[in-house]
Structure formats: C-alpha cells, structure tokens
Amino acid sequence: xxxxxxxxxxxxxxxxxxxxxxxxxxxxxxxxxxxxxxxxxxxxxxxxxxxxxxxxxxxxxxxxxxxxxxxxxxxxxxxxxxxxxxxxxxxxxxxxxxxxxxxxxxxxxxxxxxxxxxxxxxxxxxxxxxxxxxxxxxxxxxxxxxxxxxxxxxxxxxxxxxxxxxxxxxxxxxxxxxxxxx
Numbered sequence: 001x002x003x004x005x006x007x008x009x010x011x012x013x014x015x016x017x018x019x020x021x022x023x024x025x026x027x028x029x030x031x032x033x034x035x036x037x038x039x040x041x042x043x044x045x046x047x048x049x050x051x052x053x054x055x056x057x058x059x060x061x062x063x064x065x066x067x068x069x070x071x072x073x074x075x076x077x078x079x080x081x082x083x084x085x086x087x088x089x090x091x092x093x094x095x096x097x098x099x100x101x102x103x104x105x106x107x108x109x110x111x112x113x114x115x116x117x118x119x120x121x122x123x124x125x126x127x128x129x130x131x132x133x134x135x136x137x138x139x140x141x142x143x144x145x146x147x148x149x150x151x152x153x154x155x156x157x158x159x160x161x162x163x164x165x166x167x168x169x170x171x172x173x174x175x176x177x178x179x180x181x182x
Contacts, residue, residue: 002035002038003035003038003039003041003042003043004035004038004039004058004059005058005059006039006043006053006057006058006096006097007056007057007058007059007097008097008098009097009098009146009148011097013056013059013061014056014057014097014141014144014146015144015146016056016061016144017142017143017144018055018056018061018062018063018142018143018144019061019062019063020062020063020078021062021063021064021077021078021116024077024078024116024117024118024119024120025118025119025120029062029064029077029118030118032055032058032060032062032064033064033066033075033118035058035060036053036054036055036058036064036065036066036075037066037068037073037075039053039057039058040052040053040066040068041068043096047096047099049094049099050096051067051068051069051134052065052066052067052068052134052135052137052138053065053066053096053138054138054139054141054142055142056141056142056144057096057097057141063077063078063079063142064076064077065079065115065135065138065139065141065142067134067135067138074115074117075117075118076113076115076116076117076135076138077115077116077117077118078115078116079113079114079115079135079138079139079142080113080114080115080139081111081112081113081135081136081139082112082113082114082124083111083112084108084110084111084112085108085109085110085111087108087109087110088106088107088108088109089106089107089109089129089133090104090105090106090152090153091104091105091107091130091133092104092158093105093133093137093147093150094160095137095146095147097146098146098148099160100159100160101157101158101159101160102157102158102159102160103147103148103150103151103156103157104151104152104153104155104156104157104158105147105150105151105152105156106150106152107132107133107136107137108132108136109128109129109132110126110127110128110132111126111127111132111135111136112124112125112126112127113125113127113135
C-alpha cells in the first residue's frame with residue numbers, strides 16, 4: 001500500500017481499454033484499491049483537487065475506481081453506466097492526468113451506475129449532477145477516453161490557475177475566497 005505515480009497525458013496506458021476484474025475479493029484487487037486510495041490522498045495534497053482516481057491513472061489497466069467524498073468512500077470494481085437521463089449539463093472538468101488544465105465537457109445530468117465492491121457484492125447507484133459527472137469521467141478513463149476527447153464549445157480549454165483567478169475561486173469546485181465583512 002503506497003501512493004503510486006500518476007500517469008500523465010501522453011502515457012499510452014491512459015488510452016488503453018481496461019480489462020474486467022475477474023476476482024473482486026482477491027489480494028491483488030485489494031492492493032490496487034489500497035494504492036488508489038493512497039494515491040488519491042497524496043494527489044489531493046499536491047494539487048488541491050480530486051474526488052476519485054481510476055486504476056489506469058496509476059498504471060494498472062483494470063476496471064477499478066476509488067472515490068472519496070468527505071467521509072464516504074467507494075471502491076468500484078467493473079463499474080458501468082447502464083442508463084443516462086435525457087438532460088445534459090456543461091461542466092469544467094479537471095484531471096490528475098493533466099492537472100493544470102480544465103476542459104469544458106457535456107455530461108449526462110443523471111446516470112445509473114452498477115459496480116461490484118471488494119466483498120463481491122453488486123450495487124446500483126442513481127447519480128445526479130456532480131456525482132454523475134464524476135463517475136462518467138472515471139469510467140471514461142477505464143475505456144481509454146480522456147476529458148480532452150470530450151471538449152465542447154468554442155473555447156473549451158482553460159489553464160486552471162487563470163480560470164480560478166477569473167472566477168474568484170480560492171479552491172476548486174467553487175469555494176469562494178474569504179472576504180472581509182464591512
């Protein structure tokens with residue numbers, strides 16, 4: 001269990017379609033899940049962003065995603081979006097594989113996700129908004145697709161530091177800068 005090096009744009013593993021995990025309860029699967037967790041926590045400190053990481057981003061070409069939001073965390077094995085709602089929405093997407101860049105993408109506002117956990121139990125989740133966007137992004141990684149491939153609009157790219165200054169953001173995901181009360 002240790003943080004691994006995050007693979008960056010240009011690494012061929014980011015373009016490979018990942019293999020399904022055959023043994024969700026195996027020690028090898030647990031090791032990758034633990035390394036994903038440790039890598040996510042280390043990367044958050046370095047980049048001040050991040051809610052999830054996919055196995056190919058740490059060099060493992062298997063269908064595993066680790067998600068951590070506040071005190072909730074999931075290891076998702078063989079996740080799959082089985083249905084999407086009719087509404088799309090535009091978001092600025094960031095990624096550990098190109099951390100200084102934001103990409104405007106269109107995602108389904110609602111999605112149904114199925115996955116297996118580390119105990120071999122099947123789960124179904126109904127996702128909306130930011131969670132729907134997040135899991136669509138991570139599953140794209142498992143299919144060798146990057147947010148750059150989904151760029152949309154006339155000006156779909158922004159440097160993260162410039163975007164945050166322009167939008168008066170102290171931290172990613174819209175946390176406003178503290179201001180004095182006068």
